[in-house]
Amino acid sequence: MSTRYPDTVRLLTESFSGLTPELQKAARYMLEHPEEVGLNSMRTIASGAGVKPATVSRLSRSLGFDGYEALREPFRERLRKNEPHFASKLQDVQRRSLGDSEGLFAELREQEIANVERTLSDENYAAMVAAAETLHRCRRVYVLGLRGAYAPAFLFHYAYQLFQENSLLVDTHAGIFADQLRGISEEDSLLVISFPPYTQLTIDAVEYAADAKAKIVAVTDSVVSPAASSAGHTIVTQNRSASFYHSFTGALAVVQALITLLVAKKGGDAVSIVQEAEKQLSKISAYW
Template sequence: MDIKTMSQMIKASYSSLSPGQKKAAEFIMEHADEAVLLTAFQVGRNAGVSETTVIRLAYALGFSGYSQMQDRIRKDWLAGKQQDGDENSPSIENAAEENLFRRVIDQERKILRQLLDQVDERELWKAIDALIQADRVYVGGFGSSFAAAYWFYYTLKQIRGNVHISSPNGFLPEDVCDLTEQSAVVIFSFPRYRKETLKLASFAEREGSKIIAITDRQLSPIGQMAAVTLTTDEHMDSGHHSIASVISLLEVLIAGIQKQDHEKIAKRQQELEILYADQELFIE
């Protein structure tokens, strides 16, 4: 029995898809090389639709969820790459570019494997519990660390309330004056370390808030001050910091929060979907 490719499945179901699902499907067909690495949220953002729409597309095509659909995308993409390799002898220039790509991906693979080995699950669950129980969560990230901090802030805000974030250049006293002993402060700090992280940590420490550090090593400046320190590519001599390892670690935290607090999260997301629909935020 022939197994349909992703392209064939989309074509067969295209006429019955919603406008938003069609946009997501078109993005996947045109950018399969990107889709193999993207989360449902990222696919939706690139396609101009919601994460929910991407997940509904997976259901509409007969998959059990987004993960299974992405596996099919990945298999089709790899099969296409293999066929291209069989049919075309690469030039020296193309071979050099492919080697560069392979080196980068291999390095990321090593970092993610190291992340799997080094993460302390007990510390992860401490962080997850703190983020669920906190009356207020403040996320701090400065300079280049702000990118990961904002991703976490935006994602966390979808599943709980009272989440706030610094600017890339610092934080205002008015933003942190309401921190309490029941609050959690998540601070991102990667080389080169910014002084603002220590100022924020000192303020949070004075208020008795729990500090969760997301950093590259246990003994980084912020790592030494935090109640919980979660590290990414510790012991890896990569020459640069891997954003992939940071996002992977954050996705684990988000998944843990969703597992532990799913009833409250489901209610919040239902309320958000109503607001999104009322304000017509998404083009779908």
């Protein structure tokens, strides 16, 4: 049995007419929502398709797979191999800028403003308030963002540690990524920032934290993002860009919002803690 995604789609398509109506409902859903198949369990897919989990299992076996997980694997592999195509996007930016740099700049400005407006929307307000409450109440805040997402993750950690002392920035320095997660538990939170193409280490950390029953706050591009698979709070932010590289303006806006909400919750203690931090930084001449 082929485990290639194109072969699996072809098999679903060619077998469709011979399936029962219930199996067709499941097959149609899988063909129309390949990302969700790659990310979700059989029960979730069955719910989305409006069928029973046993129907999805029967579909898998009727196509020659051992079960749903075997059928799902090509969809998962497709997500893992979803390349960012930065080079082709860069070429497109260069092509569009020929003779019209002003137009390209205007397009970039409009897109970045739209990213912030959609991110700081009324729809996200409740999620941010709830996430801030969870972070405020936990024993320790683990902060994770790798590759491009490292910048907003570092900004959160840096600003947060000015008035709180319970954050830990999880990174890959010195090869101790796994060591930094040791001890995470249900008393803690993991703030994870991740966008396509999702970094494998980030997803591994989310799964590890979920197994430890830590409370997960995900800042990502979709509620079906693998970073949000076990999240108690998911803050969806736009990362579209007129440039060749995806935008982190929305993620930075979320960080600013969370920090503002958290420092407000800290109350008067935050003022004295920040004053002490300022004295310490001044004493060692941190600023020019």
